[in-house]
Amino acid sequence: MKKNFIALSGIVLAGTLASTAIGESHADKSHLQAVKARQSQMTLYSFNLGVLGDMAKGATEYDADVASKAASNLAALSSLDQSRLWPMGSDNSELGTDVTEALPKIWAADSDIGTMGKALADSTAALSGVAGDGLDALRGAIGGVGKACGDCHKAYRQPDS
Amino acid sequence: MLRALKILVIVGIIGFAAFWWLTRPDRVDPADLAGLTGDAARGELVFYAGGCAACHAAPKSEGEDRLILAGGHGFPSAFGTFYAPNISPDPTHGIGGWSVEDLANAMKHGRSPGGAHYYPAFPYTSYVRAALSDIADLHAFLTTLPKSDSPSQPHDVGFPFNIRLSLGGWKMLFSRPEWVRDVSGEELERGRYLVEALGHCGECHTPRNALGGLDYSRWLQGAATPDGKGKVPALTPDRLDWSALDIASYLATGFTPEYDVAGGEMADVVQNLSHLPESDLQAITAYLKALPPAGS
Numbered sequence: 513m514k515k516n517f518i519a520l521s522g523i524v525l526a527g528t529l530a531s532t533a534i535g536e537s538h539a540d541k542s543h544l545q546a547v548k549a550r551q552s553q554m555t556l557y558s559f560n561l562g563v564l565g566d567m568a569k570g571a572t573e574y575d576a577d578v579a580s581k582a583a584s585n586l587a588a589l590s591s592l593d594q595s596r597l598w599p600m601g602s603d604n605s606e607l608g609t610d611v612t613e614a615l616p617k618i619w620a621a622d623s624d625i626g627t628m629g630k631a632l633a634d635s636t637a638a639l640s641g642v643a644g645d646g647l648d649a650l651r652g653a654i655g656g657v658g659k660a661c662g663d664c665h666k667a668y669r670q671p672d673s
Numbered sequence: 674m675l676r677a678l679k680i681l682v683i684v685g686i687i688g689f690a691a692f693w694w695l696t697r698p699d700r701v702d703p704a705d706l707a708g709l710t711g712d713a714a715r716g717e718l719v720f721y722a723g724g725c726a727a728c729h730a731a732p733k734s735e736g737e738d739r740l741i742l743a744g745g746h747g748f749p750s751a752f753g754t755f756y757a758p759n760i761s762p763d764p765t766h767g768i769g770g771w772s773v774e775d776l777a778n779a780m781k782h783g784r785s786p787g788g789a790h791y792y793p794a795f796p797y798t799s800y801v802r803a804a805l806s807d808i809a810d811l812h813a814f815l816t817t818l819p820k821s822d823s824p825s826q827p828h829d830v831g832f833p834f835n836i837r838l839s840l841g842g843w844k845m846l847f848s849r850p851e852w853v854r855d856v857s858g859e860e861l862e863r864g865r866y867l868v869e870a871l872g873h874c875g876e877c878h879t880p881r882n883a884l885g886g887l888d889y890s891r892w893l894q895g896a897a898t899p900d901g902k903g904k905v906p907a908l909t910p911d912r913l914d915w916s917a918l919d920i921a922s923y924l925a926t927g928f929t930p931e932y933d934v935a936g937g938e939m940a941d942v943v944q945n946l947s948h949l950p951e952s953d954l955q956a957i958t959a960y961l962k963a964l965p966p967a968g969s
Contacts, residue, residue, distance in 0.1 A: 557932075558931060558932035558933060559932075561928065561932040562931075562932040565922070565926070565928050565932055568922075568926070569918055569919075569921075569922035569926075570918070571918060654926065655926060655947065658926045658927045658928055658934055659927075659944075661927075661934035662927045662934040662935060662936060662940045662943070663940075664936075665934055665935070665936030665940070666936035666937060666940045667936075669936050671903055671936060671937040672903070672904070672906075672937075
């Protein structure tokens with residue numbers, strides 16, 4: 513009797529574990545795709561920022577046309593709808609910090625991630641408006657974009673360790 | 674037996690008195706302050722180079738509010754949690770009643786106007802190298818800032834670290850007013866002043882011993898974060914292999930060479946340093962580039 517109970521418990525336990533694992537792998541897959549997509553978007557941000565930042569710090573020569581294009585890319589990128597890139601649970605405590613550095617508090621009730629996103633959209637729009645107007649104009653506006661990036665990273669990204 | 678006990682008690686009292694006498698907080702010589710008139714405009718640069726707001730602005734404050742030095746930011750450490758006090762010009766809750774001498778004693782010697790020791794969460798171990806003229810300028814600037822009537826929070830520090838008297842011994846062991854590195858030339862000396870004194874970079878980027886004293890033999894070679902959960906990177910040229918242009922640009926904008934943007938404590942540092950002239954950021958860079966390699 514006792515033996516049967518133990519065997520039965522074992523089967524139930526194994527079954528539960530298996531179904532949890534299957535359930536998780538489904539959620540994981542869509543979460544991993546979202547993580548990959550949003551990290552690709554971050555790469556596009558940094559690629560375009562690099563064009564502008566290299567000019568701002570004097571590593572490359574200022575070119576109004578190239579600067580305008582890169583800045584308008586940034587403005588376009590930050591106005592994309594991102595709602596499907598950030599499914600709840602696609603954070604570093606669920607997926608591991610080696611997969612994503614996104615902190616769970618992005619999804620908390622008091623999260624101001626929306627305000628942060630708007631700050632990025634506003635600052636990239638401002639940069640896009642002046643990036644073609646000369647090096648000083650570019651230098652003056654790129655700081656606001658850096659601040660928007662940094663504010664959000666500070667609040668919602670796992671620091672390097 | 675009783676006689677032996679008596680002697681022991683007397684020796685104990687003398688020993689304690691000697692300890693108290695030897696480890697009283699140092700103070701600046703008021704004569705050195707004579708003739709110094711604070712210039713608030715110059716003091717603003719000292720304020721940003723010293724990073725005062727990074728600790729003393731209320732947590733999560735933004736923009737102009739970063740100039741309200743109400744305190745309240747908590748610093749967890751192995752010894753307990755320290756809370757930055759209110760240093761706004763409020764006469765009751767802040768430091769509105771402080772003279773230049775009071776500020777100099779606090780910053781250089783970790784000494785309160787009443788003669789008590791401050792905890793070294795306040796980086797007087799670095800500010801000890803600051804010029805008195807800069808402290809006078811800073812004093813003038815601080816008085817122009819808005820007042821806050823938020824009371825300072827007590828530190829949450831357990832026994833025996835809550836006995837401030839023991840800090841006198843700590844200071845004797847670990848306070849080191851002289852420069853860490855020998856450098857020559859105007860730019861390197863300016864860089865050294867910004868890194869070793871006002872910028873207090875070593876407080877986070879240099880490892881500490883078991884008692885919390887800086888390990889100067891591993892100067893700026895990277896360390897654990899004070900809460901023990903993360904790492905602060907090394908700044909020596911063999912570990913931080915960015916170009917000079919990349920370092921200076923990072924300090925001004927927060928962009929890494931890969932155009933990522935720092936979060937964490939360094940985001941606050943960059944926010945402060947971005948107020949400094951480009952020549953200062955280049956001086957810091959030159960100093961870092963001249964550090965000896967950490968080796969493996």
